Amino acid sequence: MMQAVLIFVGLVIATGTLAAILWSIAYPDRGLWPPKRYTKATPVLVWVPTFALFGILIVLGVMNWGSLPIPTWLRFGVGIPLIVAGNVIVWSEVAQFGIAQTGGAKGSLRTGGMYRYSRNPQYVADIAMIIGWILLCASSGAALVGFAGIAVLIAAPFAEEPWLKEQYCSQFENYRATVRRFL
Numbered sequence: 001m002m003q004a005v006l007i008f009v010g011l012v013i014a015t016g017t018l019a020a021i022l023w024s025i026a027y028p029d030r031g032l033w034p035p036k037r038y039t040k041a042t043p044v045l046v047w048v049p050t051f052a053l054f055g056i057l058i059v060l061g062v063m064n065w066g067s068l069p070i071p072t073w074l075r076f077g078v079g080i081p082l083i084v085a086g087n088v089i090v091w092s093e094v095a096q097f098g099i100a101q102t103g104g105a106k107g108s109l110r111t112g113g114m115y116r117y118s119r120n121p122q123y124v125a126d127i128a129m130i131i132g133w134i135l136l137c138a139s140s141g142a143a144l145v146g147f148a149g150i151a152v153l154i155a156a157p158f159a160e161e162p163w164l165k166e167q168y169c170s171q172f173e174n175y176r177a178t179v180r181r182f183l
Helices: 002-026 042-063 072-097 121-137 140-178
Strands: none
Touching (some): 002 042, 042 140, 072 121, 121 140
């Protein structure tokens, strides 16, 4: 019963977030992401669902550990390195960017560090962490919610890029022309 509740809540968070991003892509002038202005509520609206979704993934993985037939060598040999590399990249870029700008506050266009190789290294790293966790825990519940989370991470840059073009004009256009969206 608890697993079903967690899957439901995780899918609601992912679906709601994806809906907000798709709305922002379709209607950028009335978009929800990135936020038009950064307020005291913005970090709550950004980080609570994010950490809740990751928390649900962890709990589902532990609760349903090993329910998928994934070979041990793949689980530990690929899963753990993806989790570690993803965390190193995400947190090193958050340290460079700052938590506020990572969560939607205006700042400068970041083109150094991992942003030399990907316009969205934090999203790529988050995807790597989710895939790594799905492999490691081999949990059907974590896989279901994890793939919904990955859909959100793939869609988010499409909502952000018009905003980035508006904020940084030719600087962003030049950057976009030389660096890939993901890898």
